[in-house]
Amino acid sequence: MGFLLACPNCGQRDVYEFRFGGExxxxxxxxxxxxxxxxxxxxxxxxxxxxxxxxxxxxxxxxWFQATRDTTNNSVLRTFWTDQEGSDNAVRARK
Amino acid sequence: MVLGLFRKEKMWGPHHxxxxxxxxxxxxxxxxxxxxxxxxxxxxxITDIALLDKTYLGGGNSGRNTAIVRANxxxxxxxxxxxxxxxxxxxxxxELNFNMLLTQMGHMSLAHTDSAVNGVWKxxxxxxxxxxxxxxxxxxxxxxxxxxxxxxxxTRYPIKAALFHPPGGAIRHDAVVWGYAKGAEALGAEIHPxxxxxxxxxxxxxxxxxxxxxxxxxxxxxxxxxxxGFCSTITKMVxxxxxxxxxxxxxxxxxxxxxxxxxxxxxxxxxxxxxxxxRGELVMGSEIDPYSSYSPLSTFQTLEAxxxxxxxxxxxxxxxxxxxxxxxxxxxxxxxxPIMGRVxxxxxxxxxVGWGTYGFKSGPASGHNIAELIATGKTPDTxxxxxxxxxxANAQVSERGAAAVSH
Numbered sequence: 039m040g041f042l043l044a045c046p047n048c049g050q051r052d053v054y055e056f057r058f059g060g061e062x063x064x065x066x067x068x069x070x071x072x073x074x075x076x077x078x079x080x081x082x083x084x085x086x087x088x089x090x091x092x093x094x095x096x097x098x099x100x101x102w103f104q105a106t107r108d109t110t111n112n113s114v115l116r117t118f119w120t121d122q123e124g125s126d127n128a129v130r131a132r133k
Numbered sequence: 134m135v136l137g138l139f140r141k142e143k144m145w146g147p148h149h150x151x152x153x154x155x156x157x158x159x160x161x162x163x164x165x166x167x168x169x170x171x172x173x174x175x176x177x178x179i180t181d182i183a184l185l186d187k188t189y190l191g192g193g194n195s196g197r198n199t200a201i202v203r204a205n206x207x208x209x210x211x212x213x214x215x216x217x218x219x220x221x222x223x224x225x226x227x228e229l230n231f232n233m234l235l236t237q238m239g240h241m242s243l244a245h246t247d248s249a250v251n252g253v254w255k256x257x258x259x260x261x262x263x264x265x266x267x268x269x270x271x272x273x274x275x276x277x278x279x280x281x282x283x284x285x286x287x288t289r290y291p292i293k294a295a296l297f298h299p300p301g302g303a304i305r306h307d308a309v310v311w312g313y314a315k316g317a318e319a320l321g322a323e324i325h326p327x328x329x330x331x332x333x334x335x336x337x338x339x340x341x342x343x344x345x346x347x348x349x350x351x352x353x354x355x356x357x358x359x360x361x362g363f364c365s366t367i368t369k370m371v372x373x374x375x376x377x378x379x380x381x382x383x384x385x386x387x388x389x390x391x392x393x394x395x396x397x398x399x400x401x402x403x404x405x406x407x408x409x410x411x412r413g414e415l416v417m418g419s420e421i422d423p424y425s426s427y428s429p430l431s432t433f434q435t436l437e438a439x440x441x442x443x444x445x446x447x448x449x450x451x452x453x454x455x456x457x458x459x460x461x462x463x464x465x466x467x468x469x470x471p472i473m474g475r476v477x478x479x480x481x482x483x484x485x486v487g488w489g490t491y492g493f494k495s496g497p498a499s500g501h502n503i504a505e506l507i508a509t510g511k512t513p514d515t516x517x518x519x520x521x522x523x524x525x526a527n528a529q530v531s532e533r534g535a536a537a538v539s540h
Contacts, residue, residue, distance in 0.1 A: 040432040054434055058424035060378065073525065080376035080467060080524040084365035086427045110427045
């Protein structure tokens with residue numbers, strides 16, 4: 039199902055203006071084990087439900103932002119810049 | 134007399150009551166799950182099997198694909214698996230005594246650029262080396278085979294060559310599901326439609342059984358995950374994340390017209406594939422949607438893209454009307470190859486997932502091989518390259534070039 043996505047800069051736009059960047063997941067710290075890096079590169083939570091995702095407004099302001107979306111019905115709960123409060127910043131270290 | 138046309142006996146038995154324990158519990162009763170059950174019973178005499186499915190038989194991707202079968206992949210690993218499958222499909226109607234309307238009309242992958250021509254050359258040579266019938270053909274022969282194609286050299290993507298695969302074609306997908314269901318049930322397997330798996334019990338690093346939506350616990354020696362669309366969700370029940378992202382894949386079908394083309398025509402550059410069914414309808418499909426989703430609803434944008442690109446290839450279709458459009462949810466792996474075999478973290482849990490957009494055509498072979506793995510405890514050579522561990526070993530089997538659009 040197609041849907042609208044609110045770019046934090048440009049406002050509501052058709053999802054086909056954006057590039058999907060995948061789910062947000064924590065990047066391992068420098069020196070992490072090979073297994074951690076392989077998991078980071080390949081394995082995905084692939085949630086059937088609400089997840090945080092990266093999106094890029096390729097046909098607009100060309101900026102990356104994050105969205106919280108329900109993947110079962112494509113309803114977008116909110117969109118935000120990554121430095122905003124509550125964002126799940128991907129460079130945060132894995133525990 | 135008319136009533137005589139309809140089937141009087143049920144093809145598979147009444148609704149069973151779930152027992153408390155089975156030798157093998159298979160989650161997902163699609164082509165993969167059913168063929169696994171069938172070959173387990175037939176080849177190895179293991180008949181204490183329960184197939185659990187969330188919906189009705191063939192309600193998932195087994196009934197949503199575009200029913201194309203072929204073996205012209207681009208890696209030796211992929212070609213072996215899919216050609217084994219095509220061989221099984223060729224004898225399946227006879228084996229199961231159920232007509233699956235296999236039509237080996239020939240499968241044509243168009244190349245519109247120089248790099249695509251190199252790609253089809255490479256595929257043709259690897260196919261030939263492994264005994265799969267494929268060859269490169271040029272615009273004059275393409276035009277003779279499918280006169281409706283626009284082979285003029287002034288289009289946006291002129292047709293330069295094609296990979297022609299004579300044994301490729303289509304088979305009625307519902308019939309495959311029903312045939313396997315009938316065969317597996319006759320040998321003793323139990324089919325439980327509308328039984329959702331809500332959890333999998335694991336203790337001491339081994340699978341013990343599954344929990345279902347009606348609250349019952351079903352013990353099992355082996356649990357097989359042969360779901361599509363929701364394979365991540367099921368695998369997560371044993372605490373394992375797999376390299377899968379779920380995307381939608383959409384297709385549509387037009388009103389029926391007189392037979393005018395007898396080949397499956399695929400264009401990777403134009404992201405479209407078209408063939409005419411026995412009823413005269415044109416089945417057209419595209420590539421996966423550009424964002425992940427579990428939604429079952431289709432989009433106008435994809436319909437517009439499919440129709441536009443199909444008309445670029447076949448200008449004569451421009452006034453044809455669309456009958457219906459549908460979508461299925463596909464488990465995409467990074468290398469467009471499936472994930473089959475054991476999971477290191479959990480014993481007796483077997484994966485037959487990550488079948489992306491190419492699961493239907495491999496159903497018989499994967500069931501055959503997964504059955505061998507369960508019965509003998511040894512992973513057959515055919516599916517060894519598709520283990521989950523390949524991602525940790527950097528040993529992906531890249532089928533992107535042969536599986537991304539050409540279904």
